[in-house]
Amino acid sequence: MNRDYNTLADDDFRGEVRAFIESRYPPELRFLPRRVRMDEIRGWWDTLYAHGWIAPNWPREWGGMGLDAGKMVIYLEELERHGVMRAADQGITQVGPILMKYGTDAQKSYYLPRTASGEIIWAQGYSEPGAGSDLANLQTSAVIDGDSFLVNGQKIWTSFAQEATHIYLLVRTDKEAKKQKGISFLLVDLETPGITIRPIRNIAGHDEFCEVFFDNVRVPRDTLVGDLNDGWTVAKALLGFERLNIGSPRRPQYALKRLELLARSKGLFDDAGFVDRYTAIKLDLDDLASLYARYVAQVKRGEPLGHDVSQLKIWAMETWQRLTELLVETGAEDGVIEGAHDFAGAEIDFLAPFYYARPGTIYGGSSEIQRNILSKYVLELPS
């Protein structure tokens, strides 16, 4: 079992995390302007696992680090600071905590160790062609048939399903019940007969997400997590850190550094027009950092995050997008030539960060959905 890191002084813990990351994280994988593939990051996963650090949020009895809120924030901050890419770690961030809360003893002892080791890699099966922002409209069905569920339907926008071994699914188990009421949460082995995975090429040219088809797929009943028809509650019980992490200023800050390198090599800091635009967006980012710091302090005090944290995702993602737009524009003709360009020794890719920032306002609840949430729960406007 891991040591109890929570007894360390914050600075000592930070120092230990930083030293470990700096000495062990593959330098060629820092700050990639795209999602990282599992085959690229598997070595880092193994390094973290061997060190007992793959699951900072899990309790120590399950091989996690058992970090409290304050230490968890430090851990994530150090990963971000160094530009460590997130592996397909939904098993760690989502499935683990869900099983810890709702799983049976058998589910925990089977899935948790294998998820930590990376033997099982999870994909998220939530969205469907007719259930994106309106997730509760999902239609993929699971019908009880003896000791099994028979699953039929289609999931889409499933990131890296082609490298995953398992998928956690939201399925409809009661067609009569109102929307959220008839949904259940299942764990499915992607090797099960009847499953077809088809990668979808995105506008950046990457096969990051997939369609997953289920044709009479027979899933054991003991893979149901939580109660039948209670899957919506299970899926919603996620940690606040996920919502905080998505609003971190680190990724856009990295894009800003690229813009600064470019501007310097082109002498644009003598151009008042450029400086005005650059400064406005730099301040948007600096002010995001202040807002983020306020939420981090809230989490460190052990206070739960409210619906207002949605504003962080909106501002982080929209600022990031505007920044990458300015990067492409500043590149002029070079900005639309694919691949990395050399500017006075600095390597700058214009289009990759531009593409990378696009889905940020779509996934994890689109900017429009986040605005609906703020409107309803924070401003308390009528519906």
Next chain:
Amino acid sequence: MSSEHAALLKDSVTDFAQRGTDIARVRALRGSAHEFDRAVWRQMGDLGWLGVAIPEAYGGMGLGLAEAAIVAEGLARVLAPEPYTASAVLAAGALAASDNEDLKTEILTALVGGETVLALAWQETAGAIDASHVAARATPFEGGLRLNGTKRYVSGAAGADVYLVAAQSDSGLVLACVDRGASGVALELQPLADGRHFGTLELRDAVVPRERIAATGAAAAAALARALDHATAIASAELYGVMSRVLEMSVDYMKTRVQFGRPIGSFQALQHRAVDLYIQQQLASAVLEESLRELDADPPAARRQAIASRLKARCSDAGVRIAREAIQIHGAIGFTDEYDAGLYLKRALVLGAWLGNAAQHRRRYAALALTKD
């Protein structure tokens, strides 16, 4: 200051905002030459607010900008016309950082008690946000200095009893006190959008006896620069108060105004507009809190300027935008003089421009950030 004391101060300001003033008083004072209420100013002195950030040696509370911001934000929420920031933060701050102890004791004590209004006359050209722009001359004679020049955009000038004037001398910048109505001093008032005034001070051989010189040279320049940055931060707190109140008004209106048989706040186009304004207000809030904490730790001058500029840039833009869009959210009623939204817009416009607007502060911020690299 402990959080309990901050809470007490906040309660006291809120109580005053609810019972000691109202918008009818603000409307009645619009455009009047005295601009504000002496009795209210004295009351603010009695409550200790005018001395929040003034050292205890001069009768003040010796607290920081975080506490001054509580007062400024609370007063701005109800659009109080009293020149709190201009007099008790900007002018008093410059004087308090000067080195003429007798003068400080005399004027600051009177100001803290609400007996005197002090205004700072430093600026000469529109768009100047740094003390280096001062061109008015201070020439020595055996008894002191003679001042010549034109000071513009003097906030709080309308009701000021004493002006703290910045001028250049052969020994560098000078800060000196000049009484209202003194020989060689002529005041002209320019009406502002929010019913208050900027003053233009014509100085023609205005005589300053030696004992009325507050500071000279590097000490004067440092005192002025520091006071400008601090007042920029407190003006930002005022903007935060204005934007917060007018956003509440807009959201409340959206919940009650019915069109097409439903409250207009149920329309998504308006909901998302309101959320975007809320995000701006929250950014301003986060930057304000962080900036005040940093400024109270008294950072070096360049850092202090960068903090003040970042803060004012956000608060000016957010304040003016939220107040401007409040007019749109309210529809035609928002465009009437009778409705209060317009008063908030006008105060936001004036505060947004005073001590440098967002564009000017972004430029200064960029200059500071780019020279640092």
